[in-house]
Amino acid sequence: MKKKLLIDLDGTILDGTLPINQSREFFEKAEELEMEFLVMTNSVKSPLQIKRRLSIAGLAVPMPSIINPIIAINSYLKRKGIRSAYIVGSEQEAVQVCVPHNERLPEIVLLLDFEKENLSYSDLQDIFLFQQQGVPVITASASPFYLSGGRKQLDTGAFVRLLEAAGNCEIDVFGKPSLSYYNEALDILDCPPEDVIVIGDDWRTDVQGAENAGCRGLLIRSGKYCRGDEEKVPGIDVIDSLTEVLRFME
Ligand SMILES: [Mg+2]
Structure with a gap:
């Protein structure tokens, strides 16, 4: 071949x-x-x-x-027949996802990007509640920080680790x-x-x-x-x- x-x-x-x-x-x-x-x-x-x-x-x-x-995540969602997701990310990232955002009864939680959205404690708590209901969580990034102006800034991966620790689970990474x-x-x-x-x-x-x-x-x-x-x-x-x-x- x-x-x-x-x-x-x-x-x-x-x-x-x-x-x-x-x-x-x-x-x-x-x-x-x-x-x-x-x-x-x-x-x-x-x-x-x-x-x-x-x-x-x-x-x-x-x-x-x-x-x-996100293209890899879309390929995964199609293969699994998943039709809705609770999407965490900017508008530019969310529009790339092939299934609609669902606030109440999502089939999966997608962590695309945390830092730009400035997520609050209550948003993290909502995701943690979905986890407890058995909704799977996957992420586009496991990077705990990025560099800006010579300083480390918290990135998506840091929150992924927080949710893994609280939910006692492993979150699958698509990066x-x-x-x-x-x-x-x-x-x-x-x-x-x-x-x-x-x-x-x-x-x-x-x-x-x-x-x-x-x-x-x-x-x-x-x-x-x-x-x-x-x-x-x-x-x-x-x-x-x-x-x-x-x-x-x-
Ligand atoms: Mg390179």
């Missing part, structure tokens, strides 16, 4: 708005060779926003070739390096893991996550990469440019 690709966005294809790692040449070649790939990011920005960012950098990536945690996110991406690619190559600059989320999902991880020397990262995942290959991926395709 022909190999398919999952390619990380930030630090692998783009540095801010600039194309890196010969990504322009790579996507031209990908089109010419009819390569099947998904650009896979942990950002909950919409695929349209991501497509626009890529096109500013001169990269023509079609929208169906972009996957974010790299989670297996759930990789499995949905493989489902969308319609490809067994052994035929998928994952390329990224983060040895843990991209490469170790890929290997855990049964895919082949390739570490690229850019973005978050630090010298010696390749030694953290035994036996992995390292590349300096996306065009080098071609030699792993057979």
